[in-house]
Amino acid sequence: MNEGMIKFHNLHLPNEVRVFQIPESNIRVWNDSVMVYEVKFEDEKGENLTFRHYSFYKEWFEINITLDAAGKLITESGPIEWSFNCDICSPCYSKGVNVYNVDLELDILVRSDGKEYIVIDEDDFAQVVSQGLLSEDECIGARKGLESLLQLISSGRLISFLEDICPFADLIRLSDPIPGCKLQLSDVPLLGMPERGCHYGRRE
Incomplete structure (x- = not known):
């Protein structure tokens, strides 16, 4: 019997939807609060790593x-x-085996100590806002997410927050690298505005 696949749809504005097909055995945690999955790959030295x-x-x-x-x-x-x-x-949302979210452009890179960081891509965020590609709620949510994440990092709790969900040393034997593809936003109606805003945070 073939293993089931979870399809994770990630919208990169304005129109690119990156779809990752994740074997069910690669899902580490999936509940109403969080999904954690792992992907096997090799670095340039041939060492097996886990994303x-x-x-x-x-x-x-x-x-x-x-x-x-x-x-x-x-x-x-x-x-x-x-x-x-x-x-x-955006908060992710899911219907059956399909999971969705929207990349809101802002990113934070954090050192291995979980404390030192840099915020990047603020110009990209400003651009999608000026182009009207985000709703007012998404703009507010992006700033809320940035503030919440910076508080988590500044308090020194980033690592413990993640390890409480799934410890770093708790790895599994992974299948081969997962397949992926790219779609256009028009192919994924649930990621279009304004409908997507009605689904954030839901697991159905």
Whole structure:
């Protein structure tokens, strides 16, 4: 019997929907508050790594980390050396095996200590706002998500917040890398305005 697939739809404005097909066995946590899934991949040295994604039904952000085989955080280079890629986004919502959210452009990169950070892509956020691509509620939500996430980081609770949901060292034997594709917004009506705003935070 073929394993079921969860389809995660992530809208990148203005029109690109990135769809990730995640085997059910790669889902670590899925309840009315949070979904956590993991993806296997190899780095340029051939080392097996795990990409872990945290999506939230009640929060205006999502968080991505990469872990080695021992469950230790991988650090990457950028404006700062970072291990946590935090995206400001809409709360996720789902219908059956289909999950949806909207990337709201703002991002926070956080060092491996979970405390030092930098906010990036503020110009991109300002641009989508000026183009009318976000609703008023989404603009407010984006700022709310940024404030909430910065409070979590500044208080030193980011790591414990994530580990309480799914400990970093608690890894599973993953299937092959997951397939993905790209669609246009017109192909995914549930991500269109204004309908998407009616679904945020719902799991059906």
